[in-house]
Amino acid sequence: MRTFAVVPAYNEEKTVAGVVRGLLPAVEEVIVIDDGSADGTAAAAASAGALVARHVLNRGQGAALKTGTVLALEHGADIVVHIDADGQHDPEAIRKLVAPIEAGEADIVYGSRFLGIEAEGMPASRRALLLLARQFNALFLGVPRTFTDPQSGLRALNAAAARAIDFRQDRMAHCSEILRLVAHSPLRSREVPVRVRYSKETLAKGNKATDALGIVWQLLLGSMHR
Amino acid sequence: MVIQVLLIATLLAALIMTWRRVRQGVLSRLAGFLWSALWVAGGIVVLQPEFASLLARFLGVGRGVDAVIYVAIVGLFYLVFRIFLKLDRLERDITAIVRKVSLEEAERLNKGQGKGDEPYEGNSQEGDAG
Numbered sequence: 001m002r003t004f005a006v007v008p009a010y011n012e013e014k015t016v017a018g019v020v021r022g023l024l025p026a027v028e029e030v031i032v033i034d035d036g037s038a039d040g041t042a043a044a045a046a047s048a049g050a051l052v053a054r055h056v057l058n059r060g061q062g063a064a065l066k067t068g069t070v071l072a073l074e075h076g077a078d079i080v081v082h083i084d085a086d087g088q089h090d091p092e093a094i095r096k097l098v099a100p101i102e103a104g105e106a107d108i109v110y111g112s113r114f115l116g117i118e119a120e121g122m123p124a125s126r127r128a129l130l131l132l133a134r135q136f137n138a139l140f141l142g143v144p145r146t147f148t149d150p151q152s153g154l155r156a157l158n159a160a161a162a163r164a165i166d167f168r169q170d171r172m173a174h175c176s177e178i179l180r181l182v183a184h185s186p187l188r189s190r191e192v193p194v195r196v197r198y199s200k201e202t203l204a205k206g207n208k209a210t211d212a213l214g215i216v217w218q219l220l221l222g223s224m225h226r
Numbered sequence: 227m228v229i230q231v232l233l234i235a236t237l238l239a240a241l242i243m244t245w246r247r248v249r250q251g252v253l254s255r256l257a258g259f260l261w262s263a264l265w266v267a268g269g270i271v272v273l274q275p276e277f278a279s280l281l282a283r284f285l286g287v288g289r290g291v292d293a294v295i296y297v298a299i300v301g302l303f304y305l306v307f308r309i310f311l312k313l314d315r316l317e318r319d320i321t322a323i324v325r326k327v328s329l330e331e332a333e334r335l336n337k338g339q340g341k342g343d344e345p346y347e348g349n350s351q352e353g354d355a356g
Binding site: 033051052053054055056057059060063066067070071074168170218221222224225 | 310311314315317318320321324325327328329331332335336
């Protein structure tokens, strides 16, 4: 099966090439969406061997993932893997993520930071916030409580799921939106444990507590459409 | 009183403006009627403040002026929310355009050249991207 990794990147000139090279052995093709970067992210990604598309304006992580997913499907992807560009994820995790789809046991697989493998350096405050988010998702979005990681940035979808899940949240709320859409669809989903390393750099870029309020607000606005 | 004259003039202007917009097709007929009802109600309260007191008694608030302010605040909240929604819709439309341009550009570049030929040298983005 043709597996495509989709990596949204915003001003990641220094790190994006390393991420692409780390991923290439595990997947058929790496798609980098340069989300309106002001630096040389696109060129760095292209020279590392990625297929690159560029947003002329910064539209957010969710928007970039969506563009990358569309591009991957156009290029004949059988499996699309969503990935963070900041190196939070272990490229090795992709094989584990993709395995249930290749075996035909699932349509969408989420990487979870709370299934046995201890996340390295995750602060207690982040842990508490994610616990709260889990309750919110269960109560308001109908996401089963069996899903342990509400904000995981690592997921794999087969082509059918990637086509069916039409997520529209441009920024951080897409994680919850995808969980909700999948929960309300007949798609088979599951979680697999992944190892995530938290460094100073990733913590500075990742979700802050105040972002949680923004996510709730965006989900509320999003639910009013249509 | 001066305030009454000023307020009535403003409300009349709003009423005229509303129906001009309806004729231009910017507002629907229903929206036109709803806005007109608001302006007329405002006019009634300005000319006959006792009506506000009636409303106040109905709502269980002390004074007529208070009732008007409460209702106005609720109305404003609603309008602000509507604007947020509209902004969100615009954001989504912008994203759709950016995505279309992005996919077309990727298609063009990947057809013309092999990967790794640095088709992305130089950056179209100028100024701050924040």
